[in-house]
Amino acid sequence: MIANIGYGILFITLLVSIYGVGAAYYGARKNDPRWIESARLSMLLTFPLITLSSLSLIYLLVTGRFEHQFVQSVTSSSMPIYLRVTALWGGQSGSLVFWSWLLAAFASSVTLRKWDRDREFLPWVIVVSLVTLAFFLILVVFFENPFTRFWQLPGGDIRAAMFQPQGSSLFLPRDGTGLNPLLRHPGMIIHPPMLYLGFVSFVVPFAFGIAALVTGRTDDRWIRITRRWSLVAWLFLSLGLLLGGRWAYDVLGWGGYWGWDPVEIAAFMPWLTGTAFLHSVMIQEKRGMLKRWNMVLIILTYSLVIFGTFLTRSGVLSSVHAFAQSAIGPLFFAYIGLTFTISLALLLSRWDELKAEGEMTSLLSREALFLLNNLLFMGILVVCFWGVIFPLISELVTGQKVTVGPPFYERATAPLFAGLLLLMGIAPLAAWRHSTFKTLGRTVWKPSLISLIVPVYAFIRGIHQPAALLGFWLAAFVAFVTLHEFWRGARARAKRSGENLFTALWRLAGRNRRRYGGYIIHLGVVLMAIGIIGIEIFQVETQGTLAQGEQITLENYTLTYNSLAVFDTDDGRNVARAVIGVEKSGDYVGDLHPRRDYYLDSQQPMTIPGVRSTWEEDLYVLLVDWQPVSTNSATFKVYKNPLVNWLWFGGLVFIFGTLVAAWPDRDPEPVPVRKKKSSYAAAEA
Amino acid sequence: MEASTTPQSGTAGKMKFVVGGLLIVAAVIYLIVSSTQAGAQYFLTVDELNAQSQDVIGRDLRISGAVIGDSIEYDPQSLNLTFTVAHVPGDNNEIEAQGGLAQVLYEAVNDPERTQLQVVYNGVKPDLLRHEAQAIMTGQIGEDGVFYADELLLKCPTKYEEAVPEQTGT
Numbered sequence: 094m095i096a097n098i099g100y101g102i103l104f105i106t107l108l109v110s111i112y113g114v115g116a117a118y119y120g121a122r123k124n125d126p127r128w129i130e131s132a133r134l135s136m137l138l139t140f141p142l143i144t145l146s147s148l149s150l151i152y153l154l155v156t157g158r159f160e161h162q163f164v165q166s167v168t169s170s171s172m173p174i175y176l177r178v179t180a181l182w183g184g185q186s187g188s189l190v191f192w193s194w195l196l197a198a199f200a201s202s203v204t205l206r207k208w209d210r211d212r213e214f215l216p217w218v219i220v221v222s223l224v225t226l227a228f229f230l231i232l233v234v235f236f237e238n239p240f241t242r243f244w245q246l247p248g249g250d251i252r253a254a255m256f257q258p259q260g261s262s263l264f265l266p267r268d269g270t271g272l273n274p275l276l277r278h279p280g281m282i283i284h285p286p287m288l289y290l291g292f293v294s295f296v297v298p299f300a301f302g303i304a305a306l307v308t309g310r311t312d313d314r315w316i317r318i319t320r321r322w323s324l325v326a327w328l329f330l331s332l333g334l335l336l337g338g339r340w341a342y343d344v345l346g347w348g349g350y351w352g353w354d355p356v357e358i359a360a361f362m363p364w365l366t367g368t369a370f371l372h373s374v375m376i377q378e379k380r381g382m383l384k385r386w387n388m389v390l391i392i393l394t395y396s397l398v399i400f401g402t403f404l405t406r407s408g409v410l411s412s413v414h415a416f417a418q419s420a421i422g423p424l425f426f427a428y429i430g431l432t433f434t435i436s437l438a439l440l441l442s443r444w445d446e447l448k449a450e451g452e453m454t455s456l457l458s459r460e461a462l463f464l465l466n467n468l469l470f471m472g473i474l475v476v477c478f479w480g481v482i483f484p485l486i487s488e489l490v491t492g493q494k495v496t497v498g499p500p501f502y503e504r505a506t507a508p509l510f511a512g513l514l515l516l517m518g519i520a521p522l523a524a525w526r527h528s529t530f531k532t533l534g535r536t537v538w539k540p541s542l543i544s545l546i547v548p549v550y551a552f553i554r555g556i557h558q559p560a561a562l563l564g565f566w567l568a569a570f571v572a573f574v575t576l577h578e579f580w581r582g583a584r585a586r587a588k589r590s591g592e593n594l595f596t597a598l599w600r601l602a603g604r605n606r607r608r609y610g611g612y613i614i615h616l617g618v619v620l621m622a623i624g625i626i627g628i629e630i631f632q633v634e635t636q637g638t639l640a641q642g643e644q645i646t647l648e649n650y651t652l653t654y655n656s657l658a659v660f661d662t663d664d665g666r667n668v669a670r671a672v673i674g675v676e677k678s679g680d681y682v683g684d685l686h687p688r689r690d691y692y693l694d695s696q697q698p699m700t701i702p703g704v705r706s707t708w709e710e711d712l713y714v715l716l717v718d719w720q721p722v723s724t725n726s727a728t729f730k731v732y733k734n735p736l737v738n739w740l741w742f743g744g745l746v747f748i749f750g751t752l753v754a755a756w757p758d759r760d761p762e763p764v765p766v767r768k769k770k771s772s773y774a775a776a777e778a
Numbered sequence: 779m780e781a782s783t784t785p786q787s788g789t790a791g792k793m794k795f796v797v798g799g800l801l802i803v804a805a806v807i808y809l810i811v812s813s814t815q816a817g818a819q820y821f822l823t824v825d826e827l828n829a830q831s832q833d834v835i836g837r838d839l840r841i842s843g844a845v846i847g848d849s850i851e852y853d854p855q856s857l858n859l860t861f862t863v864a865h866v867p868g869d870n871n872e873i874e875a876q877g878g879l880a881q882v883l884y885e886a887v888n889d890p891e892r893t894q895l896q897v898v899y900n901g902v903k904p905d906l907l908r909h910e911a912q913a914i915m916t917g918q919i920g921e922d923g924v925f926y927a928d929e930l931l932l933k934c935p936t937k938y939e940e941a942v943p944e945q946t947g948t
Contacts, residue, residue, distance in 0.1 A: 346902075346905070452791070453791075453795060454791055456794055456795065456798055461795070464795075465798075465802070468799065468802045468803075469802070472802065472805075472806040472809075475806060475810070476806065476809065476810055476813075479810055479814075483814070484821060493820060493821075493822075494820070494821035494822075494868065495818050495819065495820050495821060496818075496819050496821050496840050497813070497814055497817045497818055497819065498817055498819060498840075498916065498929075500813070500816065500817040501813045501814060501816070501817035501818075502813075504809070504812075504813040504816060504817065505809040505810055505812075505813040506809075508805075508809065509806070509809070636857055636902070638854055638855040696908075697905070697906075698905040699905060700905055715902065717854060717857070717902045717903070718852070718854030718903070719854075728854040728855065728857070730902050
């Protein structure tokens with residue numbers, strides 16, 4: 094009953110969406126506000142409809158109605174209620190419903206804003222949003238239906254279907270399979286929603302971009318409207334990526350945080366174009382340049398968002414994440430192809446109107462450096478895309494499937510990332526319009542020299558790897574330049590207003606949140622870079638089997654295997670938990686408890702490391718195996734991960750900076766009216 | 779007339795941007811090509827590896843196969859892991875045609891005629907390594923016909939949503 098209601102509502106929502114697309118298009122063509130208003134209302138209607146449908150699905154999940162195929166596959170009776178709710182995005186069909194719900198929510202909230210100045214955008218924003226929504230609803234309604242139930246046919250076979258087959262009766266399984274234990278970690282619970290939030294919210298700036306192309310309003314109005322949307326979308330996407338990395342480190346037990354897995358890359362690619370977009374739009378706002386770039390970047394971000402969703406859902410590429418094969422692969426492919434082609438066609442039709450309002454004259458000007466920024470991000474994107482696509486291409490061309498692994502990505506992107514790091518330090522120092530090697534050199538040489546202290550110090554302390562030294566130098570350089578920007582701005586303001594330095598700094602950042610929030614983000618990136626250099630270049634490991642009381646050493650750490658307890662828990666796990674005494678340079682610093690959980694219902698083991706975290710490093714211990722009865726010995730794998738907590742702390746600073754940048758300004762922003770060149774010429778003549 | 783203090787504009791000015799852009803593009807292409815050559819791994823099925831074994835000795839390979847649970851031998855002291863995998867088709871369409879990945883893996887481990895490959899790996903035994911799991915191994919094939927894996931990846935089991943759950947008593 095509930096399933097029928099839930100499914101029926103989704104079908105109605107699909108019809109409403111299609112109607113909305115038609116009404117908006119017709120209203121825009123005929124310039125009839127009534128049709129456009131009707132479309133806007135249908136857009137608003139989709140949100141309560143999908144909410145109802147999602148609630149009915151959640152109801153089925155929470156009450157353990159295992160006769161429904163989706164419920165049976167992602168929940169089990171031993172799962173607590175809150176986990177059953179989160180199981181909504183634990184499987185393919187449920188997560189598509191979730192995606193649709195988020196899109197309906199965002200698109201609806203966009204339609205609720207004041208449209209007075211931008212009336213002509215509205216119908217096209219509705220069209221783009223509803224076309225996207227309709228696509229996902231088609232997937233759910235016709236191909237990945239979470240409301241299908243199990244029916245027992247007269248012959249005894251079990252079949253899953255939406256509507257009752259002839260002569261069959263409802264089949265009730267004893268229990269559900271349950272969510273994979275690996276997905277029950279708190280980080281894993283919010284990682285998919287964060288990514289989806291990021292993906293879905295990028296649809297909004299894209300919709301406005303398309304609206305700008307269609308209506309010919311190719312000035313920066315569409316960018317100003319969606320400025321906060323883009324930033325918030327980017328915030329969620331960044332958060333999703335950070336959470337994924339943290340989860341991998343905490344739970345997957347291989348001592349790392351990023352594996353260059355195709356699905357990780359799938360979420361990373363829209364982040365790359367999104368970051369480039371966030372920077373590039375500043376140039377359009379300030380100097381009316383890079384307009385074509387911004388269109389290309391937002392179109393790419395949208396396509397990559399859909400492509401990212403496609404990669405995690407279609408099984409096209411082999412990946413540890415890949416979900417089950419289904420018919421939706423070709424559908425995604427067709428949709429991406431179609432929307433990308435139409436977007437490009439629109440862009441080409443407005444190509445001349447997107448001409449830059451000024452001219453870029455100097456390779457070292459701030460504008461040119463932002464252009465270089467775009468190129469570097471695109472370069473990294475191309476590397477990632479190539480790596481992901483390569484197996485498919487090689488198979489097509491040579492008949493042989495060839496893949497590339499992490500070494501490819503690391504080797505190819507490292508110089509590009511280093512370039513970006515360098516830009517973060519140089520760009521704030523570069524002047525607008527005209528800048529020569531000399532003028533730029535004058536501002537750059539001092540911070541370069543001062544930051545040289547860091548790699549020199551590192552060298553003295555025994556670090557000789559050139560990559561690490563260069564990385565530390567760049568990090569110090571960027572940190573110095575960025576902090577100096579705060580200092581310079583605060584001091585100038587304090588002089589003018591007579592405030593003390595701290596008040597000046599606070600007010601300064603408050604008045605210019607985007608800029609100073611951005612600088613905080615850059616500082617976060619610097620910290621993350623330091624953490625990455627530490628763990629990537631300086632990680633050491635050892636492994637060994639110990640009898641109780643025996644010790645193992647890793648550099649200055651001595652670990653003593655004290656005891657092991659094996660017990661069952663209430664939530665269906667059998668746990669083996671070791672107690673390890675840790676000594677650092679001879680001093681006792683505490684105990685660690687690496688453990689092995691074995692989930693009985695899904696027969697899934699999970700290795701949770703015991704970790705001792707300091708700013709210097711992580712001591713990361715895995716319980717690999719044990720002999721419970723005979724020898725009472727156990728095998729451990731020990732990692733020392735230097736500086737890794739700078740990565741996580743840097744991530745926090747990064748997120749904080751984004752919040753600062755995204756926070757609404759106290760004063761409304763003035764909208765500059767830029768005089769067109771032609772009117773000037775007319776006035777002068 | 780305005781004094782000409784502005785730097786060069788027009789085509790000459792544009793040229794340096796075009797050249798600069800091309801340089802970046804060239805650098806990226808170089809990075810991609812050199813890293814591909816350094817890191818390319820041939821993705822083979824067990825059957826394909828069997829057929830080409832002499833040709834690919836010494837090359838980096840990526841093999842996928844179905845794990846035969848009984849064959850898993852693991853020494854936790856030395857972290858020496860050996861197991862046998864059975865051939866699994868590499869083409870997704872073929873897998874779909876044979877009834878889906880779970881079905882294909884089941885058939886692979888139960889088929890006595892299926893080509894098998896012995897795998898040797900040194901390291902922590904992955905949690906997901908068990909009977910009928912799909913293993914993706916990176917490494918090299920030895921002269922002895924044994925595959926020496928440097929890396930061992932097991933497919934995430936959210937794939938294995940059971941098509942037909944267990945019966946309930948009435």
